[in-house]
Amino acid sequence: MGRRAWGTVRRLPSGRYQARYPDGSGEQVSAPHTFATKADGNRWLAKVQTQLDSGSWIDPKAGQETLKVYAERWVDTRLVRGRPLAPRTAELYRAQLKNHIVPALGSTPLRQMDASAVRAWYGTLSGPDGPGQVTAAKCYRLLRAICTTAVDDNLIARNPCSIRGAGQERSSERPMFALAQVQALVDAVEDRWRALILLAAWTGLRIGELAALRREDLDLTAGTVSVRSSVVDVIGQGRSYGPPKSAAGRRTVAIPPHIIDDLEHHLATYAQPGAQGLVFVGPKGGPIRRNNFSARVWAPAAEAAGLPPGSHLHDLRGWGATVAARHGATTRELMHRLGHASPAAALRYQRAEQERDAALAAAMSAGARGAK
Known part of the structure; x- marks a missing residue:
């Protein structure tokens, strides 16, 4: 059995090598796989020791529970600004998990979640046979948030949700009433x-x-x-x-x-x-x-x-905001009327009114040219 300053590498009857190291309690922890050479085992131990020293080490025993189990507990214990999720939000998250995330990824252990699995899942969800881009974006954001917490909990090393723009909703234009x-x-x-x-x-x-x-x-x-x-x-x-x-x-x-x-x-x-x-x-x-x-x-x-x-009845909310913007409401005033903490929605209503005004001006100009 070969020894180094920290951890051990031993030759198995199969001819491959097993690397082990002591955890905080003194228990020996084996590498999640064996190595072709003793040098490979020593390099792996050196990498683990570096991660331990830097605080980036992930216990191979961690992340063994499935995404389904972890995600359900995440919804039950999630805090936003120190408060539990609103009942409606928790209900929505559970429905997204049940209908769109768990069927494809729920049985996967957290430590086996990788970017390729997430890309395949999202590709199906956002494809022509999926529930639509908006639902896909919402579910992706939920999965990303769950995996972010798993990273914070030192259960996985990195977040597998890395698809650029996948969480952005490209919803269809809502009707604007007269x-x-x-x-x-x-x-x-x-x-x-x-x-x-x-x-x-x-x-x-x-x-x-x-x-x-x-x-x-x-x-x-x-x-x-x-x-x-x-x-x-x-x-x-x-x-x-x-x-x-x-x-x-x-x-x-x-x-x-x-x-x-x-x-x-x-x-x-x-x-x-x-x-x-x-x-x-x-x-x-x-x-x-x-x-x-x-x-x-x-x-x-x-x-x-x-x-x-x-x-929808909710479209009246957008109508009222657009009318307010038409009559000169500032971004902050729209945020107040709508009860929004972010200016994004207010800016959207202002842009919609500006685009409508530009289209109106273009139509007026076209009418003037036609009269010549």
Whole structure:
């Protein structure tokens, strides 16, 4: 048996060589594979010793659990700014794991996860038979985040998710409604829902924020709505009220004066009583649920108003932001109205309005040339 200053290399009956070294407890740790020569074993030991000295060493025994087991624990224990994942976010991550990540990679031990396996998985997911580029990008970002934590936990040496641009969503352009279409939508819904559509369009509140509004959140004298909470419906867990998506989501938004009368009528007619009463409730007095509202209220009204197929209530949020940009809202003002911590979305709405203005100018010029 050959010896060196640190670790040992011994010849096996097969003729190959096994390298071993002592871990922190004195237990001998064998290399994950054998070597053709004693020199190869010694070189491997030298590399391990260098990694130990630099703090970059990964225990070969680590990373033996499968991606599925580690990823599920990651979702259960993940903290964002010191808080557990929001119920809706955790539900989304579990669905992405179950439907798109675990079937292909779930049985793979963490230490065997490599870039080639991730490229093959992503190629299939983003291909013509996959769920679409947006879903592929979301799932890739989730896998990358999980593997980043595995690196931090010293379970793997490097993150196998290294595909440039794979996490960027190239979503299709959402429809931009005309003012007449929004008004037609307001006229198409039952009177009970008129104020909700108006508030969604003109303040940009999310459906979860609208569903969580209470009477005390509306100050119609000052003309403001305060967003203090949001609601999500989680499969298997029921309804959950909690703070907005981020600190920026907790905000007070000015209400355009022309819809104040509609809001006053709604509060007098449909909202639950008391300061803590919900502003928007169903015909039986219960809180609204996203799926029921989309199917029973939004879909028929959108069709009656002639909105493009596939339009969502969330598109009113983008419409309101674009209208605000058209009337001179700054990036910071748009961020405040939307409850965004990042300027990315606000800049997108501003660019959309600038592009629309440029297209309008080009059309005016074309009309002028045609008149000559």
